[in-house]
Amino acid sequence: MSATTLSYGGNGSNGNHLDYLHSPKKYKGIFNWIFSTDHKKIGILYLISMLTFFAVGVTLGFLMRLELIAPGKTIMDPQTYNQIFTLHGVIMIFLFIIPGLPAVFGNFFLPIMIGAKDVAFPRLNLFSWWLFVTGGLVALISLFLPGGPADTGWTFYIPYSVRTSTNVIPALIGAFILGFSSILTGLNFITTIHRLRAPGMSWFKMPLFAWSLYATGWVQILATPIVGITLLLVAIERWFGVGIFDPALGGDPILYQHLFWIYSHPAVYIMILPAMGVISEIIPVFSRRTIFGYKFIAFSSMAIALFGSLVWAHHMFTVGMSGTAMWLFSLLTFLVAIPSAIKVFNWVATLYKGSIELEPPMLFALSFIFNFTIGGFTGLMQGALALNIHIHDTYFIVGHFHYVMFGGTGFGIFAALHHWFPKMFGKMYNKKVAKISWLFLFIGFQLLYFPMFVMGYLGMPRRYYDYLPDFHIYHFISTIGSWILITGLIIMFTNLILALKKGEKAAANPWGGVTLEWTIPSPPIHENFEKIPVVEKEPYDYSHYEQVIEEAKN
Amino acid sequence: MAEASVNTHLHRDDVGAKIGMWLFLFTELILFGGMFLVYAVYRFTYRDFFALASKELDVFIGLINTLVLLTSSLTMAMSITALRKDNKKLSLLFLGSTIFFAFLFLVNKYFEWSAKFQHGLFPGSNELLSLPKGEIIYFGLYYVMTGLHAIHVIIGLVILLFMFVYIMKGKVNKDYYIMLENSGLYWHLVDIIWIFLFPLFYLIH
Numbered sequence: 001m002s003a004t005t006l007s008y009g010g011n012g013s014n015g016n017h018l019d020y021l022h023s024p025k026k027y028k029g030i031f032n033w034i035f036s037t038d039h040k041k042i043g044i045l046y047l048i049s050m051l052t053f054f055a056v057g058v059t060l061g062f063l064m065r066l067e068l069i070a071p072g073k074t075i076m077d078p079q080t081y082n083q084i085f086t087l088h089g090v091i092m093i094f095l096f097i098i099p100g101l102p103a104v105f106g107n108f109f110l111p112i113m114i115g116a117k118d119v120a121f122p123r124l125n126l127f128s129w130w131l132f133v134t135g136g137l138v139a140l141i142s143l144f145l146p147g148g149p150a151d152t153g154w155t156f157y158i159p160y161s162v163r164t165s166t167n168v169i170p171a172l173i174g175a176f177i178l179g180f181s182s183i184l185t186g187l188n189f190i191t192t193i194h195r196l197r198a199p200g201m202s203w204f205k206m207p208l209f210a211w212s213l214y215a216t217g218w219v220q221i222l223a224t225p226i227v228g229i230t231l232l233l234v235a236i237e238r239w240f241g242v243g244i245f246d247p248a249l250g251g252d253p254i255l256y257q258h259l260f261w262i263y264s265h266p267a268v269y270i271m272i273l274p275a276m277g278v279i280s281e282i283i284p285v286f287s288r289r290t291i292f293g294y295k296f297i298a299f300s301s302m303a304i305a306l307f308g309s310l311v312w313a314h315h316m317f318t319v320g321m322s323g324t325a326m327w328l329f330s331l332l333t334f335l336v337a338i339p340s341a342i343k344v345f346n347w348v349a350t351l352y353k354g355s356i357e358l359e360p361p362m363l364f365a366l367s368f369i370f371n372f373t374i375g376g377f378t379g380l381m382q383g384a385l386a387l388n389i390h391i392h393d394t395y396f397i398v399g400h401f402h403y404v405m406f407g408g409t410g411f412g413i414f415a416a417l418h419h420w421f422p423k424m425f426g427k428m429y430n431k432k433v434a435k436i437s438w439l440f441l442f443i444g445f446q447l448l449y450f451p452m453f454v455m456g457y458l459g460m461p462r463r464y465y466d467y468l469p470d471f472h473i474y475h476f477i478s479t480i481g482s483w484i485l486i487t488g489l490i491i492m493f494t495n496l497i498l499a500l501k502k503g504e505k506a507a508a509n510p511w512g513g514v515t516l517e518w519t520i521p522s523p524p525i526h527e528n529f530e531k532i533p534v535v536e537k538e539p540y541d542y543s544h545y546e547q548v549i550e551e552a553k554n
Numbered sequence: 555m556a557e558a559s560v561n562t563h564l565h566r567d568d569v570g571a572k573i574g575m576w577l578f579l580f581t582e583l584i585l586f587g588g589m590f591l592v593y594a595v596y597r598f599t600y601r602d603f604f605a606l607a608s609k610e611l612d613v614f615i616g617l618i619n620t621l622v623l624l625t626s627s628l629t630m631a632m633s634i635t636a637l638r639k640d641n642k643k644l645s646l647l648f649l650g651s652t653i654f655f656a657f658l659f660l661v662n663k664y665f666e667w668s669a670k671f672q673h674g675l676f677p678g679s680n681e682l683l684s685l686p687k688g689e690i691i692y693f694g695l696y697y698v699m700t701g702l703h704a705i706h707v708i709i710g711l712v713i714l715l716f717m718f719v720y721i722m723k724g725k726v727n728k729d730y731y732i733m734l735e736n737s738g739l740y741w742h743l744v745d746i747i748w749i750f751l752f753p754l755f756y757l758i759h
Binding site: 117191240241 | 584585588592678691
């Protein structure tokens with residue numbers, strides 16, 4: 001690497017500047033964090049709050065699986081079960097999977113990867129985090145109110161969500177606030193990418209993670225307001241009984257489903273696109289090869305954002321749409337598989353003849369491809385009209401979306417965490433333990449979710465509290481899987497937390513990456529770069545492979 | 555970015571700020587877009603009832619409010635121009651008039667709504683529930699959409715009040731008026747949405 005392109009502040013040394021964790025403070029203690037406008041600190045605030053919510057969500061999921069280990073009542077009554085699966089869904093979707101990658105790693109690394117000192121609107125960025133926490137707490141507050149949390153499922157389907165006596169309003173308002181936070185983050189990232197790229201960083205020199213965040217930002221901006229107004233309408237229905245979705249007053253409940261899915265389907269891509277971006281970062285680094293088909297991966301992100309917005313009604317094949325609408329949405333659903341497949345093929349092509357190193361981030365990235373492929377294929381199966389009607393609202397769906405969301409985005413988050421941990425905290429975790437935790441997570445995951453495809457295909461409906469003895473064996477395996485998975489989570493997080501305290505000091509470039517974030521010290525200084533870099537090379541240029549590895553060793 | 559200092563770094567990018575504001579306005583448009591979509595669906599379903607119900611609304615009050623809002627957009631634009639020409643007093647005068655018009659709009663809306671309430675036309679009232687379904691939906695949409703718009707007027711009003719104080723204190727001035735411009739953009743959005751609401755509810759039968 002020539003000095004002008006990629007080396008700043010003398011590899012690994014912090015020069016005269018303190019890193020962002022120790023830079024001069026305006027406030028002391030916790031206020032130094034929650035009033036900080038530094039994008040890196042905000043990223044870590046998101047990380048901590050998101051993982052806290054994740055822990056609650058995992059606990060709820062664990063309780064559900066425990067209830068389902070045998071037919072009949074095991075540990076809770078049906079009403080509690082309904083409330084727990086709703087809260088599990090709301091927390092995991094709105095508080096973990098949607099903000100997971102953009103808000104945590106996007107905040108931390110987007111400005112660094114494009115050579116900027118911060119995002120375009122640092123104060124707005126902090127405000128988004130405040131909204132995120134407020135929204136999360138509003139949603140969770142229903143746990144402690146009389147009536148308990150909502151029991152509607154995370155989709156809040158009308159008319160039940162208007163009639164139930166549980167606390168639907170806090171969940172709705174919480175989701176509304178979270179949507180606002182998501183919009184502001186997207187808006188901030190788009191403006192940042194347009195305005196703050198370093199000199200020389202043309203659109204096609206931008207790392208693919210930045211591209212995926214750009215596509216995500218547009219989906220966030222264009223789709224989220226619709227769910228905002230929809231949730232608001234449900235709240236208005238509950239408060240005033242206006243009747244917009246109530247057939248007795250002239251309304252149409254199916255309209256609710258259209259409005260809900262016109263956001264919530266694109267939201268699936270808010271969840272998966274940044275994860276795909278992370279995988280596109282990790283695969284070239286650990287195969288020591290330039291990514292195959294850079295432009296195709298970049299454009300396929302935009303294509304997914306576009307097509308993904310046109311397929312919402314495939315969630316509604318059984319509600320009674322016209323035949324034309326059904327086959328049209330089925331066709332569009334198949335189309336959206338093309339850009340996703342382009343990405344998978346390009347990752348595999350990058351691995352081909354690569355010098356693969358199975359470090360922890362790579363293991364998570366490879367399991368992402370594995371899980372996402374299964375999730376994607378089962379998604380295609382549901383896109384087919386006839387099959388969709390057979391498996392609609394069965395455990396097949398539960399299996400599918402857990403493969404995509406947890407197996408995809410969840411593993412993407414773990415991959416990102418292991419990939420960037422040394423950069424974020426300047427410490428290295430125990431790689432051996434990380435690999436063991438990966439093994440537990442991977443095996444536990446397959447055991448937990450694969451039986452769902454089988455029992456769903458055999459007719460086990462989703463969201464049911466009780467089931468026929470025929471399904472016992474599948475539920476049993478699944479529950480055992482949940483224990484293995486949770487063991488993996490405990491090992492993984494213990495390992496990372498211990499690394500924070502006792503970990504070895506990490507080098508500036510422990511993996512031999514060539515994007516901008518690996519050219520600055522770990523952890524980064526307050527303003528990221530001592531001098532704004534001038535970018536001359538492609539983002540995944542491994543033509544100077546030996547030199548990169550040599551520098552990485554220092 | 556040339557004058558990067560060591561630890562304190564003031565970043566100013568007026569073009570970026572404007573891009574951000576326009577992106578935000580997109581989201582507002584889409585928020586209302588959802589409502590307009592719902593309106594379109596029900597107008598298609600209950601054409602005749604919508605025509606019937608819309609005759610209940612007072613076109614005169616609606617017209618007054620349209621004129622008030624349009625004028626306020628004009629004074630808003632003039633306030634920005636005055637500030638750019640370094641005429642702080644005139645800018646404050648125009649901004650003050652905008653705030654006055656915004657307030658006037660809300661007063662007008664208050665009287666309009668309370669008249670409807672006195673006739674028993676509000677969501678859940680026996681009077682309204684005795685009407686055909688199409689008319690119930692019409693009034694439901696009327697309250698939700700004009701209500702949502704009124705909330706935006708109130709938010710706009712608060713923003714403009716802040717701007718008034720900032721200009722007085724000189725925080726927003728001839729060389730730094732992007733905040734005022736962005737507030738102006740927001741105010742124009744409020745105006746434009748009303749321009750759509752007015753014919754949809756008051757004029758077309």
